[in-house]
Structures are given as structure tokens and as C-alpha cells.
Amino acid sequence: MFRLTGKIAWVSLARRRTRSVLVVLMIAVSLWGLLFMEGIYDGMVEQMINNAIRSDSGHISLFGGGYRLDPDLSRQVADVAAVDDFLAKDSRVLSYVKRLKQDGLVATAHYSRGAAIFGVDLEVEERHGRLAGYLYQGEFSFGRRARGAIIGFKLADKLQVRIGSKIILSAQDRHSDVSAAPLKVTGILKTNNMALDENAVFIADKKARKLLAMDEGVSQVAVILHDEAQIPGLQQELRRRFPHLEILRWNELYPALMQSRVMMEGFNLVTSLLIFCVAALGVFGVMLVSVLERLREFGIMLAIGTRFSQIRNIIFAESFFLGFIGFGLGALIGWGTLYYFKIYGLDLSMFSDAFDEFGMDAVTYAIIRPSYFVTALVAVTMATFLSVLVPLWVLKKAKPIEAINKN
Secondary structure (H helix, E strand, O other): OHHHHHHHHHHHHHHOHHHHHHHHHHHHHHHHHHHHHHHHHHHHHHHHHHHHHHHHHEOEEEEOOOOOOOOOOOOOEOOHHHHHHHHHHOOOEEEEEEEEEEEEEEEOOOOEEEEEEEEEOHHHHHHHHOHHHHEEEEOOOOOOOOOEEEEEHHHHHHHOOOOOOEEEEEEEOOOOOEEEEEEEEEEEEOOOOHHHHHHEEEEEHHHHHHHHOOOOOEOEEEEEEOOHHHHHHHHHHHHHHOOOOEEEEHHHHOHHHHHHHHHHHHHHHHHHHHHHHHHHHHHHHHHHHHHHHOHHHHHHHHHOOOOHHHHHHHHHHHHHHHHHHHHHHHHHHHHHHHHHHHHHOEEOHHHHHHHHHOOOOOEEOOOOOHHHHHHHHHHHHHHHHHHOHHHHHHHHHHOHHHHHHOO
């Protein structure tokens, strides 16, 4: 019976081939466009989050007690050896890096402005967050005598400096005295993390300790894990082990980025609703016209003993054929498009200045999530089911057997 119902439904759609093809294409093109938007927009948000994690916060950051409210050199992570020992032995930790930070002043012959001075080990930073991948100009090095500095590209633009330019760093050291150090710009970074691109000056860890008169202690320990799902567990364990430290997740340090991810989830729900509306309207229009055109046909079927439930099943089968063929075609094209842009990226370099203002990459790599297709399938299924209820009600009220006598 189901096989026969399917054959009748398929033949009915084939008789109205042009109309059926147009509905299938409408669903497929709408689904393709919405899948593309979801994948690209999610990719933009995830790249912003990834940039912040790689260049600054890691998945978890450890600070000295009270450091976030009062970033003073006296509020450092003092027991570095104990933290080192714990993180080195924990299998959940992929990598971690230690940084010394102090707010100071960077000056040239013509201009000066506030800056965040970071004392880092470039080799460790590269293993940890592949920081060299953000190199915009110059080289990822402090030079043979560690007299170089790597700065953010927006800071370089405001200071009007380039590779080889001389700068003077000034900062208050541990004894509350002002220290200064002449340096040469060896590299310029573009991390698309606005806080770093506008203010960061990276110098060698030894140079920073000499400038700040710091023999031990670090301002921040940033940790990257193998699996993001393990973040809460490790955070709780670190808090039990080191109760005197501030231990924060990346989304606590960058709440705006977390809010962007939540907003994208809402956006995906809205796009699913759009898919539902497009599929429902398309199938509803076709099925309603089809039912009205075939009143005499259905009347004859009922007159020779066909049950109304069988006619109902034929109409449902027609609607599901339209919906699922449209979904399959749209999902296939959408997956192919997203896969291409996942590998090669969507180059929007012509808008790079605008993207830089929001800390976004000019080349966006799409994301493919199974939830896109599952949600779309649910939306199409519901749409095709609900869209035939009104045509069925119209058919029942029209009394198709009486339509035989009118022709």
C-alpha cells in the first residue's frame, strides 16, 4: 500500500513537473543561502574567539590575587614552580605560557602614548599560540641582543613607526621608580585582538625583568587545553589547589565574545524559522492549487471505493517528496559551499579596514556543524506536514464526489 501511494504521489508531481521543480528549487536555494550565512557568521565569531585565546587569555588564565582590579607588580603569581609542576603533569593541558606585564609609556621622537608591556619568551609563545602566524611585518625575533620589540599594528600606525624605528619604553618598576629602555622595532603583529593590536609591546622576558626589577613571579599564566569541554573541571581543580589566585575562563575575560557566540545561536534559530516559512509557503501553495485542480479526480477515486485516508496519504507523500528533495539538494549544495570556504576561506580584503575596527579577520573560514542540517531537516519536515493540513481541510469541505456531476 505504501509503495502504491508513493508511486501515485510521484506520478502526480511528474504531471506538474515545472511547478514541482520550481518549489524544489525555491526550498533548495533558500536552504543553501541560509546554511552559507550560518557557516560564515559562525566562522567569523569562532575566529575572533580563537584569536583571543591564542594571543592572550588561553582557555584559562591564572592571575595573582587582586591583580585584575589592581594590576600592580606586587600582585603577581609568586609560586610559579608549583603552578608549573601541576600544569606540566596534567594530561588535559595542551600548552601553557607565562607572561610578565606592566602598563607603561612608549615614546618616539614625535609621539608618545600608553602601552601594555609584555615580557615573553617567543619560543614558548610560538609553541603555545602560534604567535608568529600573526606577524604582519618584520621578523618574529627580538634580535641577537634581545634589544628589539614587537608591537601591535594599530599602535605602530599611531606611533608612525616601522621596522627598524627606535622607541623608548618607560614603566614603574617594583621599587616604584621609573625605568626606561631604548629598543628597536623588529616586528609588527596583527592579531585582530583589539586590546593587543592597539596597546601591546612585546619584549624579551629577561629585558622586561631588568626594566621592572623583577627577579621572580609572573603576571599571567595562560593555559590551552586539548578539549574545551574540560575547561570547567580544570578551573575548579586549579581553584582548589591555588585558592589565593584568580583563575578565569576565556569567556569571563572576554564576555563580549561569549555574547557574540550566544547571539549566533539565536541567529541560527531565526534562520531555521525562515527555512520553515519558505518551505511551508512553497509546499502549501502547490498543494492547495493541486487539490483544487484535482477535485474531480479525487471524486472519482472516492466513488470507486478509495478511502479518504488513502487520498490523504497521497497528498502527504507529495508534500514530503517536494520538501525532502528540496532539502537534500539544498543541503548538498550548502555542504559543498561551506566545505570550500572552510578550506580556502572567504576573502573580504576589500573591507579589511572595516573588519580591523571590529577585530575581525579579512579572510573568514566557514564552519560546518551537523546541527545546521538537523535543525533544517526538522524545520522542513514540520513545514511539509503543516502545509498540507489546510488543503486537506479544503478537499474535505469541497465534497469531491459532487464535483463529478458538475463536469
